[in-house]
Amino acid sequence: MQKRATNLVLTGVTGTFMAGMLVAGVAAASGDDTARQQLAPSQQAMAAARPDIANQSNSKQLTSAKKASSKALLTGTTTASYFWDDGSGINGDTGAPAGGKPMQKGLFASPSWPLHTKVRVTYDGRSKVGFIGDRGPGKPSHNGVMLDLDTYTFRYLLDGKKPASKYNAGTGEGHLKGLKYEVLEWGSGPGKKGKPRPFGS
Missing domain, CATH: 2.40.40.10 (RlpA-like domain)
Known part of the structure; x- marks a missing residue:
């Protein structure tokens, strides 16, 4: 029973962490200080700890979109x-x-x-x-x-x-x-x- 309760807690923490990384990635990529300030303290900490992951992911998406829109037919x-x-x-x-x-x-x-x-x-x-x-x-x-x-x-x-x-x-x-x-x-x-x-x- 205790093991199951621990697993549920870990699942909840992992879900919160992943959601936090997603929101932090959007805020970091947009460069919007207001958006960063609206993050929860734990999400701000995650964005500060791993901005490279958020920026790298969003940079790749922006580059792909730019190439698609500028490619000549x-x-x-x-x-x-x-x-x-x-x-x-x-x-x-x-x-x-x-x-x-x-x-x-x-x-x-x-x-x-x-x-x-x-x-x-x-x-x-x-x-x-x-x-x-x-x-x-x-x-x-x-x-x-x-x-x-x-x-x-x-x-x-x-x-x-x-x-x-x-x-x-x-x-x-x-x-x-x-x-x-x-x-x-x-x-x-x-x-x-x-x-x-x-x-x-």
């Missing part, structure tokens, strides 16, 4: 132009973007990729992540211009600056040649996955 290079279509009619504005979301920073146009595809673009050491929210460029895509970037992204990639206005990049440069693209997630909208294709093909 498709990479390549192209020439990119810029646009800003918000229904104003300025500079050949054709109206609201085809993807159903309003014109905004980080909204790109592709002649073929599925709408809402998530893509990272890089040029001269600068990168931005955006999504395909419109169709374009039209005829230029038949000459290898396979991405239309919003004006702000275009100017940032060009020289790290802001455009003169949302309709004008404020530079004589109208194209970025050798722009690197990385498809991070295919969108659920209409379009074709894979290498970009000219408009209408």
